[in-house]
Amino acid sequence: MPDQQTFPILVVDDEEEILFTTSITLRSAGFPLVLTESDSRNVMEILARQEVALVLLDLYMPHLPGYELLKEITANHPEIPVIVVTAANEVGMAVECMKAGAFDYFVKPVEPPRLLATVRKALEMHALRSQVNSLSSHILTGGLDNEEAFAPIITRNRKMHSIFQYLEAIAPSNQPLLVTGETGVGKELVARTVHNISGRKGPFVAVNIAGLDDMVFSDTLFGHRKGAFTGADRQREGLIAKAAGGTLFLDEIGDLQPSSQVKLLRLLQEQEYYPLGADTPVRADARIVVATNRDLKAMMADGSFRKDLYYRLSAHQVLIPPLRDRREDIPLLVEHFFDEAAASLSRQKPTIPPELTCYLGTYAFPGNIRELRAMVFDAMARHEKGVLSLAAFREVIGNPRSPAETSPLPFLKGLREESGNAGRMPTLKEAEDALIAHALSIANGNQGIASAHLGITRQALNKRLNRRTADE
Ligand SMILES: Nc1ncnc2c1ncn2[C@@H]1O[C@H](COP(=O)(O)OP(=O)(O)OP(=O)(O)O)[C@@H](O)[C@H]1O
Numbered sequence: 001m002p003d004q005q006t007f008p009i010l011v012v013d014d015e016e017e018i019l020f021t022t023s024i025t026l027r028s029a030g031f032p033l034v035l036t037e038s039d040s041r042n043v044m045e046i047l048a049r050q051e052v053a054l055v056l057l058d059l060y061m062p063h064l065p066g067y068e069l070l071k072e073i074t075a076n077h078p079e080i081p082v083i084v085v086t087a088a089n090e091v092g093m094a095v096e097c098m099k100a101g102a103f104d105y106f107v108k109p110v111e112p113p114r115l116l117a118t119v120r121k122a123l124e125m126h127a128l129r130s131q132v133n134s135l136s137s138h139i140l141t142g143g144l145d146n147e148e149a150f151a152p153i154i155t156r157n158r159k160m161h162s163i164f165q166y167l168e169a170i171a172p173s174n175q176p177l178l179v180t181g182e183t184g185v186g187k188e189l190v191a192r193t194v195h196n197i198s199g200r201k202g203p204f205v206a207v208n209i210a211g212l213d214d215m216v217f218s219d220t221l222f223g224h225r226k227g228a229f230t231g232a233d234r235q236r237e238g239l240i241a242k243a244a245g246g247t248l249f250l251d252e253i254g255d256l257q258p259s260s261q262v263k264l265l266r267l268l269q270e271q272e273y274y275p276l277g278a279d280t281p282v283r284a285d286a287r288i289v290v291a292t293n294r295d296l297k298a299m300m301a302d303g304s305f306r307k308d309l310y311y312r313l314s315a316h317q318v319l320i321p322p323l324r325d326r327r328e329d330i331p332l333l334v335e336h337f338f339d340e341a342a343a344s345l346s347r348q349k350p351t352i353p354p355e356l357t358c359y360l361g362t363y364a365f366p367g368n369i370r371e372l373r374a375m376v377f378d379a380m381a382r383h384e385k386g387v388l389s390l391a392a393f394r395e396v397i398g399n400p401r402s403p404a405e406t407s408p409l410p411f412l413k414g415l416r417e418e419s420g421n422a423g424r425m426p427t428l429k430e431a432e433d434a435l436i437a438h439a440l441s442i443a444n445g446n447q448g449i450a451s452a453h454l455g456i457t458r459q460a461l462n463k464r465l466n467r468r469t470a471d472e
Pocket residue numbers: 152153154155181182183184185186187188189190251291292293336369370373
């Protein structure tokens with residue numbers, strides 16, 4: 001949320017009284033980091049020494065006039081927005097300042113709500129510019145600054161590594177993050193990692209909001225005052241307060257009821273909320289990260305998810321690919337989960353048969369990584385000694401075919417068409433050749449996986465391939 005500042009606002013004015021009142025206005029509106037400077041000649045040195053998110057600049061000052069300083073700041077620090085505040089209501093000067101790169105221009109006395117709205121916008125712009133810079137430098141170097149923070153997310157997939165770079169760039173932002181992806185792909189793990197590298201000192205608080213009615217949702221998030229409803233015999237702190245200075249992770253956001261959607265939207269817009277039974281609002285200071293395996297765009301289209309809430313939540317967003325689209329991760333994950341299971345059961349890790357990863361490579365994993373983890377833990381619990389048996393995996397996977405990929409019907413039809421005689425059925429040999437070619441193609445040429453798709457042993461596939469070569 002924008003009230004969590006990363007860098008200070010610098011207020012420059014030769015009148016001490018204005019410096020004092022402006023910093024009080026900013027601090028009480030939730031911007032605690034404020035620097036003040038009454039001598040304009042010191043400003044460039046301050047900017048060289050430390051990062052500043054925004055400059056509020058008086059125009060008429062002795063020694064170095066604000067207009068000259070504005071030009072120096074925009075030339076040397078184009079990423080810092082400058083809001084000009086002046087006693088003179090001159091249209092010409094306002095135009096000159098905007099031409100010189102000012103973010104906005106105010107005439108004193110400035111109404112605090114207008115000034116604060118512009119300060120918020122300018123800070124958001126500064127945060128976005130920093131993210132773009134960080135993202136570009138990550139893309140150019142191809143590396144990560146927090147390699148070890150991502151270590152719990154086991155992967156060697158290229159798409160996942162690009163996702164890590166994006167997450168590292170947006171982690172310090174206070175704007176919401178939407179994490180989407182099928183069930184069990186690791187959305188919560190990603191949310192925790194983003195929190196760990198965000199620099200936020202408060203805790204990571206997670207809650208699954210599926211099935212919460214509006215009253216329970218409000219009470220869980222916002223808490224209540226004593227006597228707010230029958231049975232509220234004590235004041236209760238909500239999760240937003242518990243996550244102060246940290247991250248509040250709302251899982252299954254697609255299941256949020258319409259009335260709760262309005263409340264969450266208000267929280268994101270105003271950065272404040274009312275505990276049940278309270279008449280004064282409380283400021284919120286938790287970054288909101290949400291996750292869902294539902295298609296929020298389709299839900300917006302059918303009216304079951306508010307558009308305005310979607311756009312607020314998706315300031316940053318990431319889609320985690322399913323395990324079947326990153327099969328190269330299966331061997332790493334299998335090793336990792338066997339280590340984990342052996343440690344948790346205080347048993348020795350079994351010898352893993354080499355055909356296991358081939359076999360798992362044929363399965364579509366509708367439950368993704370959670371499903372793979374459960375299979376490994378189950379196999380480990382049943383294992384007695386020596387080489388691991390595949391029986392525990394066979395029970396779940398059964399016939400290792402994923403219907404969408406391996407249904408023979410489309411190419412049997414194709415074969416009839418290709419043969420130029422739509423009425424003739426393909427021969428057994430034509431069908432076998434086509435099935436083998438198709439299995440090899442979906443297995444990327446891996447004979448172990450192709451044989452599992454075909455329901456035969458690797459040796460049997462090899463024999464057939466050799467026979468075909470001899471026939472040709
Ligand atoms: N890349 C990974 N490396 C290691 N463990 C992982 C990885 N991805 C997920 N896991 C583990 O898989 C399990 C499921 O992950 P997680 O709960 O983060 O998924 P999810 O997408 O949030 O699921 P859901 O949609 O059901 O809430 C957890 O035990 C998690 O630690």
